[in-house]
Amino acid sequence: MASSPLLRLVSAALLALLAHAMAGAPAAAADPGRGQARPNADKNSIGIRLLEIPANRTDDPRSHLFIVDHVNPATTFSRRFEVHNASNEPQHLQLYAAGAGISHGRFTFAPERTPNELSSWIKLNRAAIDLPPHDRASVKATVAVPTWAPKGERYAVIWAEVSAAGAGKQEGITVVNRVGIRTYLDVGPGGEPPTDFRIGEIVPQRTEDGQPRIQATVANTGERAIDLEGQLSLSDGPSSLSAGPVPVDRGTTLAPGQQATVTIQLGEDLPDGPWKFSLTLTSGRIDRTQTGTLTFPQKSGTWGLAASTDSPLTLPLALAALVTLIAGASLLIARRFHTRRKSPAAPSHGGDLT
Missing domain, CATH: 2.60.40.10 (Immunoglobulins)
Incomplete structure (x- = not known):
């Protein structure tokens, strides 16, 4: 039996999505750790x-x-x-x-x-x-x-x-x-509770003195406190420019269930964009990476539009939707085929006998 046009369309969409995922899925960055600060050599140090x-x-x-x-x-x-x-x-x-x-x-x-x-x-x-x-x-x-x-x-x-x-x-x-x-x-009894966090909205801005800056909202979704650090890289900017990696401002600590923003300060002469970005945040052994596209506002003291992000949830949700679509299409095809087989044969219209 020939393939249904609907089934061919769904299969093509699934193959295209898988190809996009293999080419553009963000990779987790290695945890860089951090060193112990040295005390200042003053008289009370x-x-x-x-x-x-x-x-x-x-x-x-x-x-x-x-x-x-x-x-x-x-x-x-x-x-x-x-x-x-x-x-x-x-x-x-x-x-x-x-x-x-x-x-x-x-x-x-x-x-x-x-x-x-x-x-x-x-x-x-x-x-x-x-x-x-x-x-x-x-x-x-x-x-x-x-x-x-x-x-x-x-x-x-x-x-x-x-x-x-x-x-x-x-x-x-x-x-x-x-x-x-x-x-x-x-x-508490048993094993150690999980540590996890999620990177949310990422918004570019320019400070009052024109400095480009990025703020990212982070939510602690685990059951242990986290201390955040990390870095931001920009690529594919105007004239194929790139920038970074630029370290995240340290000092953000979140208890379970809390959320806050982390800040990345960038160079003064950075063009508005658009830019592709990769933001990696770490806390201990856990790291999370978010990628996407952003553009800085032109005017000092203003916020730009929230970055367009390549959410890691997009692929699983899209695949789940496609699987559901394929299952529905297959069921529809099967029902039509079954209905055709059960339909009574059309009566013969031969000539009358005399």
Whole structure:
């Protein structure tokens, strides 16, 4: 039986969609990680860094900077960290844990030594250290999670602090310098909850002084906090220009269920476009990439139209729609063929016998 025109049309559309997907599907970028910042060499300069990383998190860049873990209630564990006197003078360091949280896209610190639930579970083996110039020392932090601890993620900071009289000594002003290690601890039975996030609307703009900038909305769709970093690349611009990769402004942290915007500042002489873009954001071992087309506005202090994105959901949804269409077309063809077979034969119109 010859192919139905409808079936041929659906098959052609499916082949075209698959060819487009193979040619244009965005690839996930590798996680670049990030390095430990060095302290400034001023007279009150101190540094802090982790010395221990859990064996199951050595491939997680966040675990090289922060204490990130998942444990059951009634669990006790420890982490060693190092404090460093980077100045040319001896320093008296105070060591303590204090509360922290996540609000409006930022990891926030409780004022001074304000505790919270997690910080009360953290005990340090040294409350203070006297360090000679350019010396360093190891400290042990022990986290004891009580048996009654309810399920959920908590945040705190382990601080190293020095105090010194400032320029306003006559008014009794004291300058406090402190550095810390963030702690992200999830408590609950079973395995660790998933980490995930989604890149949403991407909007180009020009600042009041004419600088091109991009803001991307990101939603934390997982069950652990995320710290976002990444990069943006532009290609196929006017006269085949390209730009980047340009790093994303760091500092965006999202608790589960939260969303915020990340910002990418670009060069002043960048043409309006249109441009093809590829934006990759990472948090620890998770990375997500969004691609599409955007154009910057001409006028300073204005926003452009939202970027046209190649959503990763487009292909699965389109394929599902085509599969449904093919199934419907096949059913229609089968019904027509079955109806034709069941139709009674037309009567014969031979001549009358006499």
